[in-house]
Amino acid sequence: MTDLSVPNLPGGLPDKRQVAASFSRAAASYDSVAELQRDVGSALLRRLPEDFVPAVWLDMGCGTGYFSRALGEAFPAGAGVALDIAEGMLEHARPLGGAQHFIAGDAERLPLQDASCDLVFSSLAVQWCADFAAVLSEAYRVLKPGGVLAFASLCVGTLYELRDSWRQVDGQVHVNRFREFSRYQQLCAASGLNVLDLQQCAHVLHYPDVRSLTHELKALGAHNLNPGRPGGLTGRARITGLIAAYEQFRQAQGLPATYQVVYAVLEKPR
Numbered sequence: 120m121t122d123l124s125v126p127n128l129p130g131g132l133p134d135k136r137q138v139a140a141s142f143s144r145a146a147a148s149y150d151s152v153a154e155l156q157r158d159v160g161s162a163l164l165r166r167l168p169e170d171f172v173p174a175v176w177l178d179m180g181c182g183t184g185y186f187s188r189a190l191g192e193a194f195p196a197g198a199g200v201a202l203d204i205a206e207g208m209l210e211h212a213r214p215l216g217g218a219q220h221f222i223a224g225d226a227e228r229l230p231l232q233d234a235s236c237d238l239v240f241s242s243l244a245v246q247w248c249a250d251f252a253a254v255l256s257e258a259y260r261v262l263k264p265g266g267v268l269a270f271a272s273l274c275v276g277t278l279y280e281l282r283d284s285w286r287q288v289d290g291q292v293h294v295n296r297f298r299e300f301s302r303y304q305q306l307c308a309a310s311g312l313n314v315l316d317l318q319q320c321a322h323v324l325h326y327p328d329v330r331s332l333t334h335e336l337k338a339l340g341a342h343n344l345n346p347g348r349p350g351g352l353t354g355r356a357r358i359t360g361l362i363a364a365y366e367q368f369r370q371a372q373g374l375p376a377t378y379q380v381v382y383a384v385l386e387k388p389r
């Protein structure tokens with residue numbers, strides 16, 4: 120994803136329409152391969168303040184709505200809004216329920232009124248937002264005083280094994296760029312929200328081979344969308360090179376894929 124720690128990225132930033140189209144295409148396959156997403160979202164739910172019961176919650180970047188349903192169960196008396204930029208994800212999520220409203224929208228320009236939410240929950244979506252300061256300012260705007268923003272995102276170090284392996288093959292951009300954790304710290308500190316919790320945790324998944332990993336990224340809609348990524352067919356020689364390079368990382372459990380996850384809980388001052 121967009122790595123804002125690198126000034127003037129060559130080729131600019133991933134296009135939001137491409138992000139939306141990619142996730143829309145992935146809606147049907149997403150849940151079968153979303154192990155990391157489920158672990159991370161569940162960990163984020165456990166990080167919500169104790170005894171916190173939001174009357175109105177927003178699941179921002181709801182995807183297939185797995186956590187909209189979890190929020191609906193956790194807060195049965197509350198009213199829920201599930202929002203995503205990808206229509207295809209909303210079409211998948213809507214019939215499964217969990218929230219009262221399913222709306223298309225952008226986390227950087229929320230189609231919601233000021234001070235309308237008690238909780239903005241967002242799991243593994245804001246790494247797709249180039250302007251994270253805008254995401255924070257929108258969360259601030261729509262939260263009521265005392266309301267909570269809880270988000271999980273990805274930072275630099277994510278999929279470093281794949282990135283390094285590709286770099287050995289052709290030196291090109293094959294992995295989405297991510298912000299530095301320190302950038303999340305700076306932007307959260309400057310957001311006007313009180314930072315209750317902000318941590319980085321590594322989650323490592325294992326795969327039998329490189330193909331299983333790249334297939335999973337595609338099924339998630341999370342494969343590389345960076346401008347400057349190589350287009351066209353991937354030649355057999357380059358794939359063989361990638362497999363050989365990635366094998367250097369092999370562990371007893373298989374080929375590791377590291378995700379550096381940012382967990383944050385912030386509160387709007389009363």
Ligand SMILES: C[S@@+](CC[C@H](N)C(=O)[O-])C[C@H]1O[C@@H](n2cnc3c(N)ncnc32)[C@H](O)[C@@H]1O
Pocket residue numbers: 138139142143153156157160179180181182183184185186202203204205208224225226227241242243244245247248341
């Ligand atoms: C990895 S999925 C996570 C979905 C869900 N939160 C979960 O944990 O299963 C990321 C989602 O964020 C959505 N997304 C990406 N950029 C967005 C934006 N600017 N505004 C709203 N949603 C966005 C994508 O369409 C996708 O459905």
